[in-house]
Amino acid sequence: MPLTLSSPAFDANGAIPVRHARDGDNLSPHLIWSGVPEGTLSFVLIVEDPDAPNGMFRHWGAFDIPGGQTELQEGFGSKASGDVRFARNDFGQSRYDGPEPPRGHGTHHYIFRLAALDVRDLGVPNDTPVEDVWHAARRHMLEETEFVGTYER
Template sequence: MLSQAFTDGETIPAKYTCDGQDINPPLTIGNIPEGTKSLALVIDDIDTPSGTWIHWLVWNIEPAAYLDIGENTTPAGSTTGRNGFGKSAYGGPCPPDRAHRYVFSVYALDRHLILPAGSGKQDVLNAANTRILGSARITGLYVRPRR
């Protein structure tokens, strides 16, 4: 997996955060394992005091040899779960105090997940637990500008 907006370990542009347009960055997912029936995507802030904070949770993404998820786009036919803001949508990085790390994880699954829209991350991970054929991740950093 990669993003055309930032490279692994680098800064996420403000456009994709609460300080910009608050839209999802473009992502490309490739080298999908044989037998993959669907993909799940999770974006976590791993530097919050209370553990992780979910910024985007999407599953039942149809796989392709190379899948492009455009900026400000939820994959057609996919299902969106509840993020840390309580919404079933993308919520951009908005760290309150210092630089935070945002982990973009994609999971190749051997089936579609039967979960209602708005389900939480733990529901998705429980349903996907024994169905994961492979995974990939990239990490982006963001710190808010001083005001």
């Protein structure tokens, strides 16, 4: 069974509720995954908006998620706990910052990317930009998946 990612908060390609948007409650959605490949020691998760006016915009990066974990509860992105660390997003914060497209810019797609890794510790410092965390993770990926939600202001 392949690695899959989903959320009880919204359907694949469905609208992300305002509670998960930056101008709402700014809570990261509950995320669940299954089909974890053998040999997985950790996960990395990022959230990207390819529809941003100036190109790809990264809203969240979480890494060193333990390999035995299969979900992140709603609001987890506000503060890392345990061994999980957060990358610096394009807002300059080391946390989840939800959708906030410019008003009147149309529907934006938010890609939640999850990768299973063959290392427990990605070996990057705290406050590393999300893009650099994903680049470091590529060398250790066993499998990756994505889940897309939409948002419009």
